[in-house]
Amino acid sequence: MAPHPDKPQVYHPKMAPTWWLKNPRYFLFMMRELTSVFIAIFLVVFLIQIFKLSQGPEAYASFLEKLRSPGWIAFHVVALLFALYHSFTWFDLTSKVQIVQLGKRRMPPRLVTAASIGVWVILSLAVLLLFFLL
Amino acid sequence: MSERKTAEPLWWALFSAGGVVAAFLVPIHLFLHSLAAPLGWIPDRLISYDRMVALFGHPLVKVYLFFVIALPLYHWAHRFRFILFDLGLKGLRKPVAVLCYGGAILGTAGALWVLLQV
Amino acid sequence: MPEPTITLKVTRYRPGQEKAPSDQLYSVPYHEDWVVLDALNYIKDKIDGSLSFRWSCHMGVCGSCGMMVNGVPKLTCAVFLRDYYPKTIRVEPLENFPIIRDLVIDMSDFMEKLRRIKPWIIRETEKPLAEGEYLQTPEEHETYLPFSMCINCMLCYSACPVYGLNPTFLGPAAIALAHRYNLDSRDEGQKMRQPVIASHEGIWECTFVGECSEVCPKLVDPAAAIQRSKVSTTQDWFKSMLLPWKTK
Numbered sequence: 001m002a003p004h005p006d007k008p009q010v011y012h013p014k015m016a017p018t019w020w021l022k023n024p025r026y027f028l029f030m031m032r033e034l035t036s037v038f039i040a041i042f043l044v045v046f047l048i049q050i051f052k053l054s055q056g057p058e059a060y061a062s063f064l065e066k067l068r069s070p071g072w073i074a075f076h077v078v079a080l081l082f083a084l085y086h087s088f089t090w091f092d093l094t095s096k097v098q099i100v101q102l103g104k105r106r107m108p109p110r111l112v113t114a115a116s117i118g119v120w121v122i123l124s125l126a127v128l129l130l131f132f133l134l
Numbered sequence: 135m136s137e138r139k140t141a142e143p144l145w146w147a148l149f150s151a152g153g154v155v156a157a158f159l160v161p162i163h164l165f166l167h168s169l170a171a172p173l174g175w176i177p178d179r180l181i182s183y184d185r186m187v188a189l190f191g192h193p194l195v196k197v198y199l200f201f202v203i204a205l206p207l208y209h210w211a212h213r214f215r216f217i218l219f220d221l222g223l224k225g226l227r228k229p230v231a232v233l234c235y236g237g238a239i240l241g242t243a244g245a246l247w248v249l250l251q252v
Numbered sequence: 253m254p255e256p257t258i259t260l261k262v263t264r265y266r267p268g269q270e271k272a273p274s275d276q277l278y279s280v281p282y283h284e285d286w287v288v289l290d291a292l293n294y295i296k297d298k299i300d301g302s303l304s305f306r307w308s309c310h311m312g313v314c315g316s317c318g319m320m321v322n323g324v325p326k327l328t329c330a331v332f333l334r335d336y337y338p339k340t341i342r343v344e345p346l347e348n349f350p351i352i353r354d355l356v357i358d359m360s361d362f363m364e365k366l367r368r369i370k371p372w373i374i375r376e377t378e379k380p381l382a383e384g385e386y387l388q389t390p391e392e393h394e395t396y397l398p399f400s401m402c403i404n405c406m407l408c409y410s411a412c413p414v415y416g417l418n419p420t421f422l423g424p425a426a427i428a429l430a431h432r433y434n435l436d437s438r439d440e441g442q443k444m445r446q447p448v449i450a451s452h453e454g455i456w457e458c459t460f461v462g463e464c465s466e467v468c469p470k471l472v473d474p475a476a477a478i479q480r481s482k483v484s485t486t487q488d489w490f491k492s493m494l495l496p497w498k499t500k
Contacts, residue, residue, distance in 0.1 A: 009267040010358055011351040015416040017222040023323065026413060029461045030220070033213045039156050040210035042164050043203050044241070047248055049167060050190055050199070054251035057183040067172035076168040083161045090157035093460060097479040116157075124162040131166060132180060134189055142456040143489035146482055216459045224418060 035086035038079040045072075091116035145212055145235060152209030159202050187252065196249045204242040211238035258282040258333055259340040260291055262303065265351050273351060276300075282337055289317050289328040292343070292355075305355035312469060315405030319355055320344040325410035325467045348409055348416040362406055365422055368448050369430035374441025392437040399432035399477055401470040408464035408474050414457055421457040422448065424464035424474030431477035450485045458482075 020030040045067075052063040066072065095112035171181050179185070189195060211234040218230045257279045265273035278299055280291045289307055296303050307317040310329045317328045322342050333341070349357035373386075408424035415421045430449055434442045449455055458478045465475040 011265055011267070011273060013347070013351065015348070015413070019413055019416065020220065025463060025466070026461070029459075029463075030217070033217050033220075033459070036156075036206075036210040036213040037217075039160050039206050040214075040241075042160070042168060043206060046163065046167055047203055047241075047245055050252060051248045053183070053187055053190055054248070060183050060186070064172050067168060073169065073173065076164065080161060080164050080169065083156070083164055086153075087157040087161055090153055093462070093479075096473075097476050097483070099480075120158055123158050127159065127162045128166070131189075134192075140450070140452065140456070142450075142452070143482075143486040146456070147486050147490070150486075213459075220413070220417065220459070222417075 031082075031085065032089045035082040035089075038082040039086060042076065042079045042083070087120060088117075091120070145208070148205065148208035148238075149212035152205035152207065152212075155202055156206040156209050160206060163202065190249075190252050196252070200245055200249055203245045204238075207238040207241040207245075208235075211235045256282040256338075258291070258337050260288075260295070261340050261342045262292075262295070262355070263344045263351075264303070264354050265345075266302075267353060273345075277340075282333060284332075284334050286333045287329050288319075288321055288326070288331050288333065288341060288343060291333060291341075292328065303355075304353045313403065315403035318346050318405045318407050318410065320347055320410065325407035327405060327407070327469050330469060346406060346410040348412065348419075349406070357406075359406060361419060362404070362409060362423070362425070365426045366404065366429065369422070369426050369433075369445050370441055371426075371429045371433060373433065373436060373439045374444060375438075376440045386438040388437050395437075396432045396435035399428050399435065399472055402429055402432075402472050403470055405469065407467045407469065408472075411463035411467040413461055413463075414459055418457060420453045422451075422454045424478065425472075427455060427458075427481060428472050428474035428477040431481055434481075446485070446488075449481055450489075455481045455485065 020026040049060075049063060049067070052060045067076075091113045095109040095116065098112060100107040100112050166176075170176050190199065215230055215234040218234075219227070223230055258281075260278045260280060261275050262278060263273050264270075264276045278291075278295045280294045280299070283290070289310060292303070292305055293307075296305075305317070305319070305328075307329065308314040310317075312327055312330050315327070318325060319328050320326075320343070321328065321331050322336065323344075325346060328343070343355065345351050345355045345357045349359065349361075352358050375386075379386075402425055404425060406425065408428075409415050412421075412424055415423050427449065430445045433439045434445065455478050458475075460475060460479060462475045465473045468474065
């Protein structure tokens with residue numbers, strides 16, 4: 001097409017599918033989104049673990065044996081790190097969005113994040129306690 | 135109005151609820167059931183078959199586990215859908231959405247069924 | 253003693269002469285108190301008059317000198333050479349926009365989107381002039397004040413990968429401005445903006461990368477505006493689903 005004198009040829013840059021490797025902040029964003037995949041895989045495995053309970057003691061024991069394999073342990077260590085990253089980023093982002101009033105003033109986002117982490121610690125301890133005591 | 139026709143608010147609400155549940159409760163459960171239990175860090179009598187059946191068979195625990203397992207699946211569905219868009223699957227918006235949310239709904243049904251078995 | 257210099261690697265694009273942009277190196281005198289825009293003006297005045305770029309106020313108000321500086325969207329009047337010296341500074345046109353020439357981008361898409369969200373005070377019925385102003389308390393003023401600081405510099409669009417991937421996305425500044433008017437106690441136009449905001453090209457496209465708020469030179473925080481709009485739109489949606497008779 002010949003360039004029209006009134007309509008200069010505009011250049012349209014294209015975005016590569018690897019855009020998230022371009023800077024560390026985009027990369028961390030992608031890792032944050034990826035946490036959901038690790039969490040979902042853990043939940044499916046957890047669900048199978050519960051299912052095995054309904055299949056009798058042998059089935060349950062052999063499933064636990066499988067989870068003991070280095071591959072699964074390695075996966076779950078990585079998954080735990082991703083899960084913790086999700087928790088931290090989630091508390092951090094929601095604190096920026098949520099407006100928590102403290103009387104007439106807005107509670108600083110950092111304080112809201114700290115409070116969320118506090119609740120997270122309490123809930124985790126509660127789950128542990130209930131699991132061991134019930 | 136167009137705002138009412140889109141189901142986006144529903145998916146987003148489920149995503150948010152799942153994100154909250156995952157943030158507060160998934161790390162401890164992951165540590166407990168997928169690391170501490172298989173690695174033998176918990177005394178045997180506490181994770182014995184009979185005790186686990188009694189614990190996971192309790193109706194209140196079942197309701198709790200249903201939400202802990204099902205809701206984060208929608209968190210996955212929503213984020214995974216946008217990961218696929220981000221990686222360039224823009225042309226397949228409908229199939230990607232059906233696959234992701236469909237997977238979460240399937241998982242919800244699966245969770246319900248498994249928890250009723252115990 | 254020779255005067256110290258600094259090198260700028262500047263994107264050139266001359267439509268009709270070349271198919272794609274290329275880089276050109278310029279060596280300019282280094283001054284501690286120069287901003288990147290000063291160096292560009294030096295090039296234009298003393299080295300190469302054909303270099304094209306936009307600027308106007310040179311004081312962070314007009315929002316027209318936005319460019320990528322070492323890969324980050326910046327107002328070039330607000331970044332100093334001394335923060336990069338003695339390394340080469342890379343200057344590119346704002347990302348995610350079509351390039352018209354050199355560092356000049358096509359902003360017509362943004363202008364059209366801005367118009368679509370009706371960024372002005374809408375009243376259901378205007379009261380006559382004789383009745384005076386629409387009054388507002390300092391607290392009411394404060395609720396939307398941070399979102400009213402936008403200078404339409406488009407740095408947030410440049411930082412937003414969602415906009416880069418999908419140019420139909422309404423984008424950070426437009427949604428932040430819609431939010432600003434929706435929050436304004438004098439405004440009654442939320443219902444008119446909502447179809448645009450709550451559409452697929454509106455808030456739902458955002459994945460909360462958060463970079464828009466990071467690069468904003470006026471600390472507007474469009475990311476928070478978008479997420480808050482998601483929360484309120486979701487609440488309205490559930491209300492209209494559960495209590496359809498309560499909404500028109």
